[in-house]
Amino acid sequence: MIPTSIEEIFLLAAALFVLLAIMMFYRAVAGPTTQDRLLAVNVLGTNTVVILALLAAGLDEPWFLDIALIYALLNFLMAVAISKFTVERGGVL
Amino acid sequence: MIDAIPMGEQLRFAAIVILVVAGLFFTFVSAVGVLRLPDIYARAHTASQADTLGAGLALAAVALALGWQHATVYTVLLLFFVFITNPTAAHAIARSAAESGITPVTSEPTATDGGERADDGPADSSPNTDGEDGSTGGGGSA
Amino acid sequence: MVDNRLLVPLSETPTVRQTVGYAVQSGLEDADELEVHLVVALPYDAEVPEGEQQISEAKQLLSKATRWAAEDAGNADVTLETEVLGTDEYLFGPRDYADVFGSYADEHDVERIVLDPEYKPGVTSSILQPLERELDAVGLPYDEAPVERPARHERLVGTGTERFDRYFALFWISFGFYLVLGDPTYWFDLVTGVAVAGIVSFSLANVTFSFPLHRVESPLRTLRFAIYVPYLIWEIVRANIAISYVILRPSMPIEPVVTRVDARVRSGLPLLALANSITLTPGTLVVRANDQRLIVHTLIPPAREDLFDGSLERAVRFVFNGRAAARIPTPRERGDAEIVGGDEV
Amino acid sequence: MSRSDTHGDTYTESQVIMTTVKIIAPFTLTYGAFLSLHGADTPGGSFQGGAIIGVTVLMLAFAFGIEPTRRWLKNSVVVGLVTGGVAIFIATGLATIALGGNFLEYDAFVETFGIAHYWGMEAIEVGGVALIVAGVVITLFFATAAGFTPTRREEGIEEVSQDD
Incomplete structure (x- = not known):
């Protein structure tokens, strides 16, 4: 299939981003340290934000962008929270 | 088919395709980096950088495709947000790795003076040893 | 005696x-x-x-x-x-x-x-x-010294005009952001925008602006920052291509090294700008930032050379202190940059 | 002095994270308020808005440490958020009953004051949902942080060493 319209390009790109995101699962499962897993999940989250934005344009559903923005915020919060929690097993907060 | 589309639209179409492909490429680099690189610090490089650029390019493509409408504002906000928070998140992760005492894999440094600050070392790395002790029962938290 | x-x-x-x-x-x-x-x-x-x-x-x-x-x-x-x-x-x-x-x-x-x-x-x-x-x-x-210590949110408060400037600046930032999100011609958004901006500036003005604002310098800095962004994007793209080449090669010729750079920028916002710029530029990652002492993990030698040449540091100094401040020697010439062992992080 | 004992394991907050949070906090708070106020006419609604307001406070707490945040945001404010939310919710509901309708039957407003159905929902969305969600998120977070006692940690550590 060769995409002809902009919408189809975005949908195809979203599918490819999903494949790249799935690659992250390997590191999320295998990563030797907690930080490796956290990093993989963080990259996965960034990819999810991009996928949401691509779907918003591809499916013409602009409110997906709302969710993408919230997801980006929670993704950042998760990275900061867990990385802080791993220091001395949550001894500092 | 394509001849019917005006010139400006064709240029925009081409720009969107280029941006999306470049975004996919850098995200791919980031994914490969996270899978291939040897330790957490090196992985954090690609996770924060190639991925941020990949996401940025893809979001720029979305913003370009949406054109002048209200949703574009959200896309641009998302772009800025990703660019501010992603490096900070990578820093937080790398710092947490340093705090919990993970030593980076380093190749032999090519430069000269490595041991100059050796006397400063112990105080700097004291959180590391604390982190190590925590698992074996050194309850210094009282 | x-x-x-x-x-x-x-x-x-x-x-x-x-x-x-x-x-x-x-x-x-x-x-x-x-x-x-x-x-x-x-x-x-x-x-x-x-x-x-x-x-x-x-x-x-x-x-x-x-x-x-x-x-x-x-x-x-x-x-x-x-x-x-x-x-x-x-x-x-x-x-x-x-x-x-x-x-x-x-x-x-x-x-x-x-x-x-x-x-x-x-x-x-x-x-x-x-x-x-x-x-x-x-x-x-x-x-x-056992002095009377007021609570934190009052400690951050400066003198009268300074405090007003903070509330004023944050009010307009918040209000502007609200109108960008909403519809500036709809009366409901204008009214609620004022209320929301009031709440935001009241609660966060002293958290966000923990440094004194300057009535002339602060807008100038914003302007200079706008000049800085395209330069930074150019640096990011350039370095990204370099690192993509290294990572995608089957032999993967990386050379991870931990370095210490003493940057001559102030804590707070300039430090954030520098640290995030360094982290965003591929090949360099800030692991620690204690005041001006940065511990940076570098992945490939060209990125390390760029870091030691201090072009980003100079750009950040230009943004926050003007053109004259940008003319300082590179970290390498000052002796503020060196390679340290992996256990320094 | 006894305070010199605590210096050994001092953890300093990362300046980079603190400054980032300082910069994005006003924007997230404004965005949360925007979502709450437009809960009635955009998908997602006030629940997300309230959650974002709560998350902004959590973000400050993660970056600055829990104690400074507690000093900045007094407990009474958080309790005020929740009780105020509940009060608005109940007041709107009772107002419709007082006007001759059922609990939360917005049509009563339309008949009496001529204001649209929309504004009743708006009141519920802002007061009832956003304030309560934000307050509960913050309260739960503070409660969780306060409940993490060192004694429990030491027990866990002892178990590990017994396994060894």
């Missing part, structure tokens, strides 16, 4: 007056004669453009403190010495401050140091707690 010698480091804080008073009073309790050394330690050396201004500010503070101490001493026999420290070297963190105070104490035979609980060296953030630890390491006995 003077029985009691005190070292009092000063900085512009709400509690500096009380600290001087306490130092004089406590010193006179167990001795008739007292020698008080009032010092100001500067985080910048005199060579950089902002150094000269800081030295003149420090001298003003010292002359004020001398008057206060003379006032508190009354008839008692108090000798006052003043000194500006750190003009010929570059002080980074609490350890450097502790070292400077320690060597000054040795030189002048000072027995005790009286600390202001709000002590802030120069313009950087408060470093008191780590400073206490470092003073323990140096072996200098310290004494924290």
